[in-house]
Amino acid sequence: MSNKSFMMTHNAQDVIVVGGGPVGSFAAWNLAKRGIEATVFEEHAAIGVPSHCAGHLSIRSLKNLGLYPLPGKIVENTFSAANFYSSMGTRFSVRLAQSVTAAVNRTLFDQYLAEKAETAGAHYRLNTRVQSLLIDDGFVKGVNLAEGDGAEEKAYAKLVVDAEGISSRLLKQAGLSALNLGGLVYAVETEVENVQDVEPDAVEVYVGKTFAPGFYAWLIPRLDGTAKVGLAAKNRNPRECLQRLMRKHPVASKQLAKAKITQTAFHSISLGGPIPKTYSNGFLAVGDAASQVKPTTGGGVVFGLTCAEIAAEVATEAIQRNDVSSDFLRFYQQRCVDALSFDSSVMLRTRRFLDSLSDEKLDEALRFCARLGLGKTLGSVDEIDFQGQAFLKLLTKPAMFAALGYFLLLYFSANP
Numbered sequence: 001m002s003n004k005s006f007m008m009t010h011n012a013q014d015v016i017v018v019g020g021g022p023v024g025s026f027a028a029w030n031l032a033k034r035g036i037e038a039t040v041f042e043e044h045a046a047i048g049v050p051s052h053c054a055g056h057l058s059i060r061s062l063k064n065l066g067l068y069p070l071p072g073k074i075v076e077n078t079f080s081a082a083n084f085y086s087s088m089g090t091r092f093s094v095r096l097a098q099s100v101t102a103a104v105n106r107t108l109f110d111q112y113l114a115e116k117a118e119t120a121g122a123h124y125r126l127n128t129r130v131q132s133l134l135i136d137d138g139f140v141k142g143v144n145l146a147e148g149d150g151a152e153e154k155a156y157a158k159l160v161v162d163a164e165g166i167s168s169r170l171l172k173q174a175g176l177s178a179l180n181l182g183g184l185v186y187a188v189e190t191e192v193e194n195v196q197d198v199e200p201d202a203v204e205v206y207v208g209k210t211f212a213p214g215f216y217a218w219l220i221p222r223l224d225g226t227a228k229v230g231l232a233a234k235n236r237n238p239r240e241c242l243q244r245l246m247r248k249h250p251v252a253s254k255q256l257a258k259a260k261i262t263q264t265a266f267h268s269i270s271l272g273g274p275i276p277k278t279y280s281n282g283f284l285a286v287g288d289a290a291s292q293v294k295p296t297t298g299g300g301v302v303f304g305l306t307c308a309e310i311a312a313e314v315a316t317e318a319i320q321r322n323d324v325s326s327d328f329l330r331f332y333q334q335r336c337v338d339a340l341s342f343d344s345s346v347m348l349r350t351r352r353f354l355d356s357l358s359d360e361k362l363d364e365a366l367r368f369c370a371r372l373g374l375g376k377t378l379g380s381v382d383e384i385d386f387q388g389q390a391f392l393k394l395l396t397k398p399a400m401f402a403a404l405g406y407f408l409l410l411y412f413s414a415n416p
């Protein structure tokens, strides 16, 4: 992928995509497949770098998006189990009948999507930052660009797809509300060597306010003894929280006693659910830019890719009809709501519930789940992204019903 893979023309092209993350590239790929001329502007000199993400994704969702199996070394490991630990060290394990998640190398994954988009006909301009939108007569008509060498330029398009991630600097200019800062957690993602006492096919999750207030910490092992270890927390320095977890958590401190951190990245995650409006005249917001992220786990790749595909379909139709007005583009939001809103609202409520529990209550809940044999009941789960639907399916099982009753009791005792 070259720095300047095409000559910039000043005639309006079909679509400009802001950001060459997974969501921007998947949108560009889906647009190009439909014969739409799309150009992706990416501010970094290379796609997928720097990476800030654990890349833990549901295999079923990737298959539904036509993205699994993935080639080469993109998939680092697959998982059929998860161990949840309270701050006191109580463990609740879920072992599934088959591998349901994969850890992908985010740099390679992003590059794969960009290559697919480029092969389908999309153009890429790296090292090129979108500074602001060009707006004329109430319609977004293009973008102001700044290149790595400081040169400035304008680029025009019939439609701009904003996939710039959590920075989401363009929303306001497009007349949309910015991300809800109250829903942000601050995260650290590390690469670690010398991890001990972990099962190679299980993801480790550490919950509780003592170590990760407002979110949780994770350890995602690779087969070679290295792991991705991360933590996010609300209103707290994630680096300090991670150091504390590594030193003091009853289980993590043992697993990470000899660990050596080889890479560290910091980034925020938006847990507040999608922004209220994701479109305006000539403009669509997608992915992290629109907070299309699971409020329970902070996973945004599958939700973002799902909405990117919808955005490409609606944008294609808008361009073919020569109607990029918000009146037509509202179908994008409607279809995203149909695809995500049930699961997103179940997860939002679950996140609020988890946030409301003290560490003692969480510990009690994990003990209860283990006693009830809920790990076995959850064994048939094959979906981690659309958690509302997965939850509904499980409600037919007696143990799950008992657990629901227990959690409701817990909820009301934690929220009198």
Ligand SMILES: Cc1cc2nc3c(=O)[nH]c(=O)nc-3n(C[C@H](O)[C@H](O)[C@H](O)COP(=O)(O)OP(=O)(O)OC[C@H]3O[C@@H](n4cnc5c(N)ncnc54)[C@H](O)[C@@H]3O)c2cc1C
Pocket (backbone or CB within 6 Å): 018, 019, 020, 021, 022, 023, 024, 041, 042, 043, 044, 048, 052, 053, 054, 055, 056, 057, 128, 129, 130, 131, 163, 164, 165, 166, 167, 187, 188, 189, 230, 266, 267, 268, 269, 286, 287, 288, 289, 293, 298, 299, 300, 301, 302, 304
């Ligand atoms: C620590 C951490 C762990 C995570 N783990 C997971 C996980 O395990 N599973 C999961 O599903 N999700 C995870 N996520 C969330 C996931 O990383 C995001 O949801 C996902 O990257 C969103 O993709 P995106 O393309 O919308 O945004 P991004 O991946 O952020 O891509 C945006 C791109 O736009 C570019 N850009 C930004 N502004 C401009 C501009 N003005 N001009 C040009 N280019 C611009 C950026 O350089 C970037 O390349 C994690 C997040 C964090 C912080």
